Amino acid sequence: MSGPVFSFSAIVGQDDMKLAMILTAIEPRLGGVLVFGDRGTGKSTAVRGLAALLPPIRAVANCPVNSASAQERPDWVEGPAGRLTSRPTPVVDLPLGVSEDRVTGALDIERALVKGEKAFQPGLLAAANRGYLYIDEVNLLEDHIVDLLLDVAQSGENLVEREGLSIRHAARFVLVGSGNPEEGELRPQLLDRFGVSVEVRSPTDIEERIEVLRRRDALETDPEGFAARWRRHDLRVRRAILAARERLRDVEAPEAVLRDCAELCLALGADGLRGELTLLRAARALAAYRGEARLGRAQLRRVAAMALSHRLRRDPLDEAGSAARVGRAVAEVLA
CATH class of the missing domain: 1.10.8.80 (Magnesium chelatase subunit I, C-Terminal domain)
Structure with missing residues (x-):
């Protein structure tokens, strides 16, 4: 992810969207967030901002699926298990037109050709484990990818059986989808998998629009000062989320x-x-x-x-x- 992350607390308005994402951070079993509405209303900004304010996850070093312990690391990962390290909560984009191999993972072709070895190249589902999988224009996603996501969302596990490989690994993530309903409907099977949904609209109040411009300009002209200004607000949200997880x-x-x-x-x-x-x-x-x-x-x-x-x-x-x-x-x- 390039460039500074816009503070979650600094997002102007969009209270329903922010609350929906906070609730999924507290209770992952909700099943994710669907955000429908206008472009440029902070949908991807919100999910990246929320992930940035959450505490880093503890994961085995060099593990492609962010395993929480050496015991959970898949047996197909080669080499000795490294120590636990901290890494930011993953946010993985799933682009339109992506191939199934890129999503689930597949045979490492380069290694097969150069070394004659059969090895697994993890995909986007591995990278998103214990984090967020973000799909923009989710209503335009191809049907076979939708079917794949439905299977993984149901089981919490990614199973790959092709080209002589039989691989499985954990794939538990919060699914965040966004789109414009005027560009196509979402299949009912996938729609039902999202726990909560919200509709967002471009602000119509002139003062609110000016405040959006003011904060975005502050981020671009002085990223460090902007982050310092909103850090206290984000820490307050983080503490509230962590406390809510404990008392849930x-x-x-x-x-x-x-x-x-x-x-x-x-x-x-x-x-x-x-x-x-x-x-x-x-x-x-x-x-x-x-x-x-x-x-x-x-x-x-x-x-x-x-x-x-x-x-x-x-x-x-x-x-x-x-x-x-x-x-x-x-x-x-x-x-």
Whole structure:
């Protein structure tokens, strides 16, 4: 990644997008973030900024899949296991038009030709393990890559069996996808794999747009001063995320909240049970982030649109959009 990273805390507005990414940093089981909306609204900036403020991961030196210990390092990695070292939380871009070999990994052709040895060349999924996999224009991704990602997202493991190779390694990452819905729809199978979704828009307030320009200009003219100015704010977010991870399992979910989750999803006609589970996990992560020990309707109201709006069947008679439908259901069920 070249150039200075724009501070996560310095992003102007876009509160839903920032909160959604924070929640996935607290509770990785949410399954990732889908951000739909205008170009140039800070989508990739947010994921890189969040990864930069998170603590470095501890991983085996020279391990291509960021193994947390020598015992977890895949047996196909050659040489003795090195000591544990710190490295930044990985953020890996998955570009459109990428080949399956580049994503999953494949036979190291150069080594096979030069040395006559059969060895594995890890792909993007290996590099993203324990970090973030970012896909811009995710709705334009080719179907066979979508199918591949669905398999890996389900199992948390990448399995490669081709050209005489049989390789497997951990591939657990937070999937962040962005795109413009006017350029194509996302396949329902992949859409359902994203835990939360948000819509972003270009700011319409003149003062907000000026502040965006002011902060971007500050980064470009004085990167060190800009980073110093926002470091304290980012550290506050980091501490809150780490504290929330510790208290997450202790947040109580009363029976009434479970009933609210089920009734809300029934009222919306959401398919399956993934909606309820995601709503509960997102609400619990929000409570942990706020330092609250018990779930209530306030948390459900805040995260309902994020957790459910992308899971609804399209209603051609309702022009208000899925987020508005969730809002109406929340008003009725959680009155």
